[in-house]
Amino acid sequence: MVRRKIKHELISNEPKRKVTFKKRKGGLLKKMNEIMTLCGVMGCAIIYSSFNNQPKIWPFPPELTRVLHRFMELPKEERERYTVDHKTFLGRLISWSSNALEREIKKNRGLKSRTNIK
Amino acid sequence: MVRRKIKHELISNEPKRKVTFKKRKGGLLKKMNEIMTLCGVMGCAIIYSSFNNQPKIWPFPPELTRVLHRFMELPKEERERYTVDHKTFLGRLISWSSNALEREIKKNRGLKSRTNIK
């Protein structure tokens, strides 16, 4: 975005991609920090990258540690489905929408209200 | 950041805060999209705000739906500890560091390798 506008696609040059990743990760986390402070909301960003073995989460609600532990405990092969095959996984990710989750949650709530389950 | 620099603290004016939140949320998600595409990593951003009843997640790995369901199924009072008392919660959030999680994961891995548990 600067000395020259870049195309919005995977950066093929690896060292370059790594540098960009580092810079942008910092920017992203700063933005997350700002929106939390300015707007009084809570949130977190989670990034799984092949550059780090561990997912980078910052900041994060305690609840998420559980799911992440579970993630880390998956057999290596399964983890790799999510950490290595980015192209496929990204495609899958993007095909989900947050609306799908909201529908799920509403459905569950409806069930609960009908059955009086706590 | 623009017609006038703003202080990095909670915006007290509510409608203004809401507008800022909406704009910045959009920016954040765009940034997340960009880093995923440019750098070939996967990630997600989760924002719990009092503006929306549902946490806003975008995009998200299927694994996370489970923990979020669990979150939504917490008794209302418990959920509110995380969604309403922002000030307290933010303080707590920030006091955590991603290093703490990494230590945990390493510890668990060490245990596993010593006990041969899968």
Next chain:
DNA sequence: ATGACTATCTATAATGT
């Protein structure tokens, strides 16, 4: 590879409708 620099691009606060 890391860090600093900086020219340029992007995000966005304030304003207006």
Next chain:
DNA sequence: TACATTATAGATAGTCA
């Protein structure tokens, strides 16, 4: 309240040390 505009603050790609 929700868009559109726009001038300025902020993020960052390329470069160099």
